[in-house]
Amino acid sequence: MNNTEADILSRVIAPDDPSLSMEAARSILTLRFAREDLKRMDDLAEKAREGTLTPAEKRELEDYERVGCLLGILQSKARLSLKRATSAG
Numbered sequence: 001m002n003n004t005e006a007d008i009l010s011r012v013i014a015p016d017d018p019s020l021s022m023e024a025a026r027s028i029l030t031l032r033f034a035r036e037d038l039k040r041m042d043d044l045a046e047k048a049r050e051g052t053l054t055p056a057e058k059r060e061l062e063d064y065e066r067v068g069c070l071l072g073i074l075q076s077k078a079r080l081s082l083k084r085a086t087s088a089g
Contacts, residue, residue, distance in 0.1 A: 028077075
């Protein structure tokens with residue numbers, strides 16, 4: 001069993017259990033990073049490619065990656081919930 005943060009969150013959120021209401025699923029699918037965060041991620045990614053990230057910036061980039069992973073897991077569950085709800089109805 002893998003125990004990375006993403007693996008643990010995936011098990012907690014249980015993406016194979018389509019228990020989200022259609023309203024909740026639709027709401028989750030609207031979640032996005034703010035424009036300022038997207039710009040910051042681009043800046044950090046550029047510095048990472050250049051090899052000039054400071055340790056603090058590396059941690060910040062890793063934080064963005066973890067949040068993005070969580071968002072991806074939640075949205076995957078939301079899409080599955082909607083797909084199953086429309087298939088059943």
